[in-house]
Amino acid sequence: MGVRPRRALLATTLLSSLVAVSACGGAADPASSGDVTLIVKTFSQFGYDELYEEYEASHPGIKIKEENIGKLGDYTPKLQQWLATGKGAGDVVAIEEGILSQFMAKPDQFVNLLDHGAKELSGNFLPWKWQQASTSDGSKVVGLGTDVGAQGMCYRKDLFEAAGLPTDREAVGKLWPTWDAYLATGKQFKAKTPGAGFYDSTGGVYLNMLMQSGDHTYYDATNKLVIDSNAAVRATWDKSVEMVKAGLSANIEMWSPQWNAGFKNGTFATIPCPSWMLGTIEKQAGPENKGKWDVAKVPGNGAVRGGSFLAVPAQSTHQKEAAELAKFLTSAKGQTTAFKAKNNFPSSPQAIDDPVVQDFKNPYFGDAPVGKIFGESVKALKPVYLGPDNNAIGDRVGNALLAVEQGKLQPDEAWAKAVDDAKRLAK
Helix, strand or coil: CCCCCHHHHHHHHHHHHHHHHHHHCCCCCHHHHCCEEEEEEEECCCCCHHHHHHHHHHCCCEEEEEEEECCHHHHHHHHHHHHHHCCCCCCEEEEEHHHHHHHHCCHHHECCHHHHCHHHHHHHCCHHHHHHCECCCCCCECEEEEEEEEEEEEEEHHHHHHCCCCCCHHHHHHHCCCHHHHHHHHHHHHHHCCCCEEECCHHHHHHHHHCCCCCECCECCCCCECCCCCHHHHHHHHHHHHHHHCCCECCCCCCCHHHHHHHHHCCEEEEEEECCHHHHHHHHHCHHHCCCEEEECCCCCCCEEEEEEEECECCCCCHHHHHHHHHHHCCHHHHHHHHHHHCCCECCHHHHCCHHHHCCCEHHHCCECHHHHHHHHHHHCCCCECCCCHHHHHHHHHHHHHHHHCCCCCHHHHHHHHHHHHHHHHC
């Protein structure tokens, strides 16, 4: 290979010495060395693109790479695998509220954000949102809240007009102060427009009612399975079956191609819509339906469906930098920016009350004041405890309702199957 020139040899020796000193005294400052890439794992749409650019611009040497796995159902098992094996989770992970409790049982899998200044941030989140990601003794905070799935009721104005119903959002909201009134409105709608469903599928209506039914659903606060002893769950099921029997459902499975097409084709007139659903409706209904969809108050008291947190896995090799990024993304400013980008409604009281949020009107939905509508929903709600397998059990109950809708099972048979599936999952 030949002998290297002396100058090159000296340069190489000097470089090696610097590396050795760095190794002995701890890693070089990542921000100054320019070699830190933070991997952020997400699902769905968090609306962080603008925030990533801003953070990189103000933190030279930090690069952010988001790895997004579209559906929560695809993301959850991957997250479970990454944490169980101790590799693959990256530096910041999103955790949806329905799966949070299973990870709270293993808090050592995550960095304690109290060690990175999170204690001073507790007032930046709704109290119940902060508590959800804190251990029972308050000694550890696993995640910082992002959004809350504040509920509204989205509806097609053209279909309401065809049915002789009011189309003004204030008047529409007054049609259904309760779910019984929503059922009565649906019957009136079906009598005039038999070719369209009043709502897409019963599963979504069921979930909205369930989240208003009490302080817990399938599990109690001790994580005991109570699906078959919680009277509120059975009452919600029975009310949902009543809606099925009234023929209100379009009998379309959520997230299916038929469901996506239904927004564009006017297959159904209403859908309980968490704030994050607005982006889905706009995408699926397309520009040709701009102004046909609107947003009104949801029946009953305020409710939340969905919402997430950002956590730093203990396996991260850049824990300090990752924690700082998570704090930035979940700040009031970060949540406001995400709301403007993807309608993800904030969990920060400061962001909720920010005029940017309160005064925000969505042009696709006829300039609906969604900031005000969803803000009122969040402030009216009572938090609901969700147990370890909440999402998986909810999926089984939803499938059982779909089987009733499609005439494959009788209601009592479907309920028994849902309970049996839940008990098998909880073992």
